[in-house]
Amino acid sequence: MPEATPRRSAVLSVLPYAVMAVVTVVDVTAGPAVGFLPLVSLGPAFAGLVGGWRRTALIGGLAMLLCLTLGLYDGLFDSRRGWTALASVAGVTVAGLVAAVMRQRREAELASVRSIAEVAQRVLLRPVPRSAGPLRVAVSYTSALAEARIGGDLYEVVASPTGVRVIVGDVQGKGLDAVETAALVLGAFREAAHDEPDLAGVGARLERVADRELQGEKFVTAVLAEVGNDGMVTLLNYGHPAPMVLRPDGRVGFAEPPLAALPLGLGLHGAKGPEPYRADFAPGDQILLYTDGVSEARDPADRFYPLGERGDLLKDPDPESALLALRGDLVRHAEGPLHDDAAMLLLRYHAADVIGGTAPRAPGAAGRPTAEGRKGL
Incomplete structure (x- = not known):
C-alpha cells in the first residue's frame, strides 16, 4: 500500500502527454473525418490533477500548438471545425489552471491544519516517559480518522511523590x-496526580471537573492506576475496559473491578463512584491499559479482537517493540482501517529498577488481585 500513491502520481503525471500522443496518432492515421482533434483538450484537463498551475499552463500551451498544427495539416481552419477545436482546448486549459490553483490552495490549507494538529498532539498527548519509577513504559495511539493526528482517546503517565500514576481514557x-x-480530563489529571495523596483523591478531582464541565451531556470512560514499590497496583475504573495483566510465566488475565461504575461526567445522575481495588504487580509483570478501539476491533467476519489470546506478542524485551507487534496484529485482524480510535499503554515492572532488586508481593498473594471478581489471574 505505501507504494500505491507514488505509483498513481507517476501515472497521472504521464497521462496528459500520453492522451495527446494517442489523439495525434489517431488523427493523422484516420484523417479529419473521425473528429478526434477536440480531444487534445484532455491533456490540460488531466494536467490539473497533479502538479502546479505552471505545469498546467505548459501542457495547455503544448495542446494549443498541437491543435493548431493538426488543424492546419487537416485543413480544418477553412471551416468552423478547426476554430471550434482550438476554442475547446483554450477553454479546458483555463479551467485546468483554475482547478490547479484551487487544489494548491487546499493542499496548503491541509498542510497548515496538519501542522496545527501535530502541535496540538504534542500539547494534549505528550510523549510519555520511557521509564518512570520501577516501570518501563510504551504507548501506541491510532486515530480512526485517516487525516487526524489526535482523537478522543487519552493517556498520561505522571511520576508523583506517592508512586507512578497513570490514566487511559x-x-x-x-x-x-x-x-x-x-x-x-488530561489537564485535571495532570494537576491532581501531583497534589492528591491517594488515587481516590485523584478520581474525586476528575469527577468534580467532569461533572461541572460536561454537565451530564458527555462522558469519558477511564481507568486510573497507581504503582509503588510494594508489589501492588491500585486501580480505579470508570466504566472502562479492565486492564490486561501478564505474568512472567505466561498467564494472562484481566483486573476487573469489584463493582461496575459509571463513566466520568455522569455523576450528576447520583450513582456512586468506583472504589479503588488492588492487584499484584511485581517485577516481571506487565499491565496493558487500552481503549475499546482495541478490544472491540472486528474482523470482516464481525469477530472481536481476541486480546486475551495475544499475550505472547508482548514478550519482546523492548516494550516499544512489543507494543508495535501487538498493534500490527490488531491492524491485520481488522484487515483495514480501524473504525474507532485505539490507544494502548504498556507498563512493564523491572526488578533492576527497584531498590534492593526486588519488590515484595502482598502477604498471601499468589498472583491474584486482592478483591474478588477478577478473571484469569
Whole structure:
C-alpha cells in the first residue's frame, strides 16, 4: 500500500502527454473525418490533477500548438471545425489552471491544519516517559480518522511523590468536541496526580471537573492506576475496559473491578463512584491499559479482537517493540482501517529498577488481585 500513491502520481503525471500522443496518432492515421482533434483538450484537463498551475499552463500551451498544427495539416481552419477545436482546448486549459490553483490552495490549507494538529498532539498527548519509577513504559495511539493526528482517546503517565500514576481514557464521540473533552480530563489529571495523596483523591478531582464541565451531556470512560514499590497496583475504573495483566510465566488475565461504575461526567445522575481495588504487580509483570478501539476491533467476519489470546506478542524485551507487534496484529485482524480510535499503554515492572532488586508481593498473594471478581489471574 505505501507504494500505491507514488505509483498513481507517476501515472497521472504521464497521462496528459500520453492522451495527446494517442489523439495525434489517431488523427493523422484516420484523417479529419473521425473528429478526434477536440480531444487534445484532455491533456490540460488531466494536467490539473497533479502538479502546479505552471505545469498546467505548459501542457495547455503544448495542446494549443498541437491543435493548431493538426488543424492546419487537416485543413480544418477553412471551416468552423478547426476554430471550434482550438476554442475547446483554450477553454479546458483555463479551467485546468483554475482547478490547479484551487487544489494548491487546499493542499496548503491541509498542510497548515496538519501542522496545527501535530502541535496540538504534542500539547494534549505528550510523549510519555520511557521509564518512570520501577516501570518501563510504551504507548501506541491510532486515530480512526485517516487525516487526524489526535482523537478522543487519552493517556498520561505522571511520576508523583506517592508512586507512578497513570490514566487511559476514551471520550464519547469523535472530532473536535472529543479532543476538547480529552484536554479537559488530561489537564485535571495532570494537576491532581501531583497534589492528591491517594488515587481516590485523584478520581474525586476528575469527577468534580467532569461533572461541572460536561454537565451530564458527555462522558469519558477511564481507568486510573497507581504503582509503588510494594508489589501492588491500585486501580480505579470508570466504566472502562479492565486492564490486561501478564505474568512472567505466561498467564494472562484481566483486573476487573469489584463493582461496575459509571463513566466520568455522569455523576450528576447520583450513582456512586468506583472504589479503588488492588492487584499484584511485581517485577516481571506487565499491565496493558487500552481503549475499546482495541478490544472491540472486528474482523470482516464481525469477530472481536481476541486480546486475551495475544499475550505472547508482548514478550519482546523492548516494550516499544512489543507494543508495535501487538498493534500490527490488531491492524491485520481488522484487515483495514480501524473504525474507532485505539490507544494502548504498556507498563512493564523491572526488578533492576527497584531498590534492593526486588519488590515484595502482598502477604498471601499468589498472583491474584486482592478483591474478588477478577478473571484469569
